[in-house]
Amino acid sequence: MSAAVSFSGPGRDCALCPRLADFIAGHRAAQPDWHNAPVPSFGPLTAGLLVVGLAPGLRGANRTGRPFTGDYAGELLYPALLKFGLADGQFRADPQDGLRLLSARITNAVRCVPPENKPTPLEQKTCRPFLKDEIASMPRLRVILALGRIAHDAVLSTLGLRKADYAFAHGARHSLPGGLVLADTYHTSRYNVNTGRLTVEMFETVMAGLLPALQKNAG
Numbered sequence: 001m002s003a004a005v006s007f008s009g010p011g012r013d014c015a016l017c018p019r020l021a022d023f024i025a026g027h028r029a030a031q032p033d034w035h036n037a038p039v040p041s042f043g044p045l046t047a048g049l050l051v052v053g054l055a056p057g058l059r060g061a062n063r064t065g066r067p068f069t070g071d072y073a074g075e076l077l078y079p080a081l082l083k084f085g086l087a088d089g090q091f092r093a094d095p096q097d098g099l100r101l102l103s104a105r106i107t108n109a110v111r112c113v114p115p116e117n118k119p120t121p122l123e124q125k126t127c128r129p130f131l132k133d134e135i136a137s138m139p140r141l142r143v144i145l146a147l148g149r150i151a152h153d154a155v156l157s158t159l160g161l162r163k164a165d166y167a168f169a170h171g172a173r174h175s176l177p178g179g180l181v182l183a184d185t186y187h188t189s190r191y192n193v194n195t196g197r198l199t200v201e202m203f204e205t206v207m208a209g210l211l212p213a214l215q216k217n218a219g
C-alpha cells in the first residue's frame with residue numbers, strides 16, 4: 001500500500017460535534033490563553049509507534065495544545081518514551097520543553113476535550129475518520145498502543161475490526177490483519193497510578209515488549 005506522508009487533521013474550528021464545540025467555546029471565553037481547540041497529534045508521521053488515548057484532558061492537552069501535556073497523564077508516558085529511545089530531550093509538561101518524538105506519535109481517538117472526560121459514542125464515531133486518515137498516513141506504522149479499553153475499542157472500530165475478536169487486556173499484543181500490532185495498557189491516569197492498577201514497572205514492561213516490532217520496522 002502506498003500512503004502519503006501527510007495528514008492535516010481537523011481544523012481549529014471543527015464543529016462536527018456540537019456539544020464539544022460548545023464546551024470549547026465556553027472555555028475560549030473563560031480561558032483565552034488556553035489552546036481550546038482540537039489537539040493536534042504530536043510526533044512524526046514516519047513513526048513506527050502510534051500511541052492512542054481517548055481524548056484531551058481539560059487542563060492538560062486542551063490547555064497546552066500538546067497531547068498528554070500539562071496534566072498527570074503524560075507523567076508516565078513521556079519518561080517511558082525517553083527511556084526506550086523513542087524520544088529525546090526532557091519532558092517538563094510544557095510544549096516548549098524541547099522534547100522531540102523520534103519514532104513515536106501520540107494522538108487521541110477524540111480530538112476535542114469532552115465534558116467530564118466522557119465523549120459520547122456518537123462523538124467517538126464522528127471523530128473516527130481523522131484517526132483512520134492518520135493511520136493511513138503513517139507508512140512505517142507497526143504498533144498502535146491503546147491507552148485503556150476505550151482507546152482500544154476506538155482503534156478496532158476505526159480499522160473496521162470486531163471487538164469480540166480482540167479482547168482488551170493490559171499487556172496484550174494483538175496481531176491485526178495487514179501486519180499491524182495492537183498493544184494494550186491500562187490508561188496512564190493519575191487514578192490508575194494512585195490506586196496501583198498501573199505502576200511504572202508495568203507500563204515500562206509494556207513499552208519494552210513493543211521494541212522488537214519497532215526495531216524490525218526501523219531495519
Ligand code: SF4
Pocket residue numbers: 010014015016017018020021038110111112123126127
Ligand atoms: S471531536 Fe473530532 S469531529 Fe468532533 S468536533 Fe472535535 S475534531 Fe471535530
